[in-house]
Amino acid sequence: EAGVAQSPRYKIIEKRQSVAFWCNPISGHATLYWYQQILGQGPKLLIQFQNNGVVDDSQLPKDRFSAERLKGVDSTLKIQPAKLEDSAVYLCASSLVTTEYGYTFGSGTRLTVV
Amino acid sequence: AQSVTQPDIHITVSEGASLELRCNYSYGATPYLFWYVQSPGQGLQLLLKYFSGDTLVQGIKGFEAEFKRSQSSFNLRKPSVHWSDAAEYFCAVGSPGGYQKVTFGTGTKLQVIP
Numbered sequence: 001e002a003g004v005a006q007s008p009r010y011k012i013i014e015k016r017q018s019v020a021f022w023c024n025p026i027s028g029h030a031t032l033y034w035y036q037q038i039l040g041q042g043p044k045l046l047i048q049f050q051n052n053g054v055v056d057d058s059q060l061p062k063d064r065f066s067a068e069r070l071k072g073v074d075s076t077l078k079i080q081p082a083k084l085e086d087s088a089v090y091l092c093a094s095s096l097v098t099t100e101y102g103y104t105f106g107s108g109t110r111l112t113v114v
Numbered sequence: 115a116q117s118v119t120q121p122d123i124h125i126t127v128s129e130g131a132s133l134e135l136r137c138n139y140s141y142g143a144t145p146y147l148f149w150y151v152q153s154p155g156q157g158l159q160l161l162l163k164y165f166s167g168d169t170l171v172q173g174i175k176g177f178e179a180e181f182k183r184s185q186s187s188f189n190l191r192k193p194s195v196h197w198s199d200a201a202e203y204f205c206a207v208g209s210p211g212g213y214q215k216v217t218f219g220t221g222t223k224l225q226v227i228p
Contacts, residue, residue, distance in 0.1 A: 042219050044218075093158075102150075102163050105157035107155075108156075
């Protein structure tokens with residue numbers, strides 16, 4: 001089966017600019033996650049979708065980050081405006097409805113804010 | 115709130131030597147537990163998981179982990195390390211039931227020397 005697709009792989013922007021990341025999960029996976037992984041740290045959950053509804057966005061900085069999954073399939077994460085501290089790898093993952101089988105991660109988008 | 119502690123930030127082992135990576139979790143009941151591996155520039159790959167049954171879990175690439183409820187631990191082991199095992203390893207804990215939330219540790223970077 002195809003894996004979790006993410007694009008772009010790399011992005012460099014100036015602070016205060018906007019950026020968007022795209023994720024296409026594994027077919028049939030109802031749950032989609034966006035994680036932020038800052039260098040030297042473990043992944044931190046930003047937002048979790050169940051189909052096209054938000055289940056958990058408690059750690060999403062809503063003043064600048066937004067995410068959507070309109071048709072319950074692919075998803076977009078946006079940052080506007082970006083700050084230097086947003087430099088990180090943004091990982092998308094998907095799973096079946098329940099997580100006992102673990103997640104499947106995409107390769108991530110490495111964002112550098114200068 | 116659930117949490118994961120990986121006390122070793124960096125470990126160096128010789129090729130062919132045995133390996134044990136430590137993981138301690140905090141959760142009120144029996145959690146789901148996972149080990150993931152991340153190679154440079156890549157997403158995370160699931161090595162193994164535990165959610166019930168036999169406390170010794172076998173995974174891919176010759177890895178195993180043992181769930182010890184009394185010690186709140188889920189340590190990862192491999193009898194003989196190969197140079198290709200050099201990567202970063204993340205332990206994660208998930209809450210069973212409902213919309214599961216998975217929390218990752220900060221990772222242990224493994225270096226393998228000839």
